[in-house]
Amino acid sequence: xxxxxxxxxxxxxPFTSNLDNALIERELADGFRAGIRAQICAPGQLExxxxxKERFPDSKTRIGMVxxxxxxxxxxxxxxxxxxxxxxxxxxxxxxxxxxxAAASQDYAAVEEEMCRIIEAARGEIRLVPMLWMVKFSFxxxxxxxxxxxxxxxxxxxxxxxxxxxxxxxxxxxWLHRNYPEFCIEVAGRTRQxxxxxxxFRAGASFIHTGSWRKLSGIGTDPAFDGATxxxxxxxxxxxxxxxxK
Amino acid sequence: MTNKNYGRVTGGRIxxxxxxxxxxxxxxxxxxxxxxxxxQVFPNQVRRAKELLDGRPDAPAVCAVIAYPHGTFLPEQKxxxxxxxxxxxxxxxxxxxxxxxxxxxxxxxxxxxxxxxRQAAGARTLKFIVEAEYLKPEMLKRVCGLAAAAxxxxxxxxxxxxxxxxDGAEAAAGAEAEDVRLMKEYSGGKMKTVAMGxxxxxxxxxxxxxxGADYICTEFAAQIxxxx
Numbered sequence: 287x288x289x290x291x292x293x294x295x296x297x298x299x300p301f302t303s304n305l306d307n308a309l310i311e312r313e314l315a316d317g318f319r320a321g322i323r324a325q326i327c328a329p330g331q332l333e334x335x336x337x338x339k340e341r342f343p344d345s346k347t348r349i350g351m352v353x354x355x356x357x358x359x360x361x362x363x364x365x366x367x368x369x370x371x372x373x374x375x376x377x378x379x380x381x382x383x384x385x386x387x388a389a390a391s392q393d394y395a396a397v398e399e400e401m402c403r404i405i406e407a408a409r410g411e412i413r414l415v416p417m418l419w420m421v422k423f424s425f426x427x428x429x430x431x432x433x434x435x436x437x438x439x440x441x442x443x444x445x446x447x448x449x450x451x452x453x454x455x456x457x458x459x460x461w462l463h464r465n466y467p468e469f470c471i472e473v474a475g476r477t478r479q480x481x482x483x484x485x486x487f488r489a490g491a492s493f494i495h496t497g498s499w500r501k502l503s504g505i506g507t508d509p510a511f512d513g514a515t516x517x518x519x520x521x522x523x524x525x526x527x528x529x530x531x532k
Numbered sequence: 533m534t535n536k537n538y539g540r541v542t543g544g545r546i547x548x549x550x551x552x553x554x555x556x557x558x559x560x561x562x563x564x565x566x567x568x569x570x571x572q573v574f575p576n577q578v579r580r581a582k583e584l585l586d587g588r589p590d591a592p593a594v595c596a597v598i599a600y601p602h603g604t605f606l607p608e609q610k611x612x613x614x615x616x617x618x619x620x621x622x623x624x625x626x627x628x629x630x631x632x633x634x635x636x637x638x639x640x641x642x643x644x645x646x647x648x649x650r651q652a653a654g655a656r657t658l659k660f661i662v663e664a665e666y667l668k669p670e671m672l673k674r675v676c677g678l679a680a681a682a683x684x685x686x687x688x689x690x691x692x693x694x695x696x697x698x699d700g701a702e703a704a705a706g707a708e709a710e711d712v713r714l715m716k717e718y719s720g721g722k723m724k725t726v727a728m729g730x731x732x733x734x735x736x737x738x739x740x741x742x743x744g745a746d747y748i749c750t751e752f753a754a755q756i757x758x759x760x
Contacts, residue, residue: 301604303631303666328604359574364613391552422549513696516668
């Protein structure tokens with residue numbers, strides 16, 4: 287896979303607490319410039335992401351927002367309100383977490399009822415990408431969630447969240463793709479090496495959501511926070527051809 | 533001090549993807565058994581927790597987490613979520629601060645966030661998680677000063693779910709005794725300090741209490757109180 291092809295299949299979401307607004311704006315601009323698949327913002331960043339996107343009118347990078355990410359612990363009313371705000375702000379997609387307590391209890395009726403109301407709030411104008419929490423849930427629970435999403439006509443799923451210590455495995459994707467080949471699979475959860483990313487794609491993943499998009503694309507280094515100094519370094523592009531010629 | 537006495541300064545919490553309804557029931561009964569001050573739950577579990585407590589006079593306060601676990605929301609969005617949680621029956625609100633604003637030096641927006649959330653919470657206990665692990669001492673000092681001026685009741689140290697790189701290794705960032713000491717000092721007695729994040733043993737519990745924490749909130753509250 288060429289580096290540019292890899293970049294076009296990566297999704298970034300620069301909103302963690304170790305960043306500041308200048309770094310976030312720079313991250314977003316670099317993502318649009320590199321043509322990554324999508325950039326997903328937090329609810330408080332809608333205006334920022336739209337403003338930065340306007341600077342790159344030819345970029346194919348999609349924009350989206352997270353809703354109740356990653357635990358889905360907000361009430362249905364708040365989730366629907368945030369979906370409305372994302373829709374009105376012109377987002378292409380929303381990454382949304384189901385009610386995890388209901389899902390863990392295998393109360394799929396509650397999950398489905400909530401998801402129906404969220405679909406209504408989206409009005410068909412914004413793509414919904416619900417989470418499966420594969421690194422925490424049993425395959426039985428993941429299967430239950432997939433059945434709900436499939437029944438509701440949802441065609442894309444996000445496997446997990448990357449902030450935890452849970453690590454997505456290629457075997458997770460093989461299982462998901464084998465049982466639900468109709469889903470567009472967005473992998474999230476500690477895919478930080480190119481080799482593993484390519485194995486994920488071969489197993490059926492469509493896109494990878496990662497904080498390491500430059501590293502995975504082979505085009506540089508990503509922001510890194512140092513807990514000792516409490517400083518965060520900026521991401522950088524690397525011109526390997528130029529470096530090799532030095 | 534008995535474990536009931538320690539219970540009065542302890543909050544139990546369940547904030548993970550794999551906790552089901554029986555875990556919530558269990559938390560409620562553990563809190564009653566040990567006389568815990570509060571329990572922290574997702575907003576969509578507040579009503580269930582209140583129903584389980586059924587108006588008992590010895591019931592712990594039910595605290596809803598807001599903008600959890602990342603606080604990158606607008607103040608208006610947080611105020612909306614607080615109002616919603618209050619409608620669900622929350623006695624306390626625990627909001628994750630928009631730390632990006634702090635790290636950006638956007639103090640006007642930090643002040644607005646405190647003010648709007650204070651207004652939305654009314655007389656209910658309002659806490660902010662400041663994620664001290666991402667803040668330099670001067671940032672933490674200013675946050676404490678603005679929070680105290682806005683009438684925030686308690687500041688919590690950490691969330692405890694994000695890994696952080698320190699000394700070449702990656703580990704979950706949680707409450708540190710030094711952060712508790714600094715927050716106590718910077719609060720000038722106007723707010724209570726809550727140690728939170730990765731507190732998983734009686735030793736850690738006591739270390740943070742001895743550092744000056746007024747409350748300890750942890751997923752392992754019952755196990756710790758049982759051993760004290």
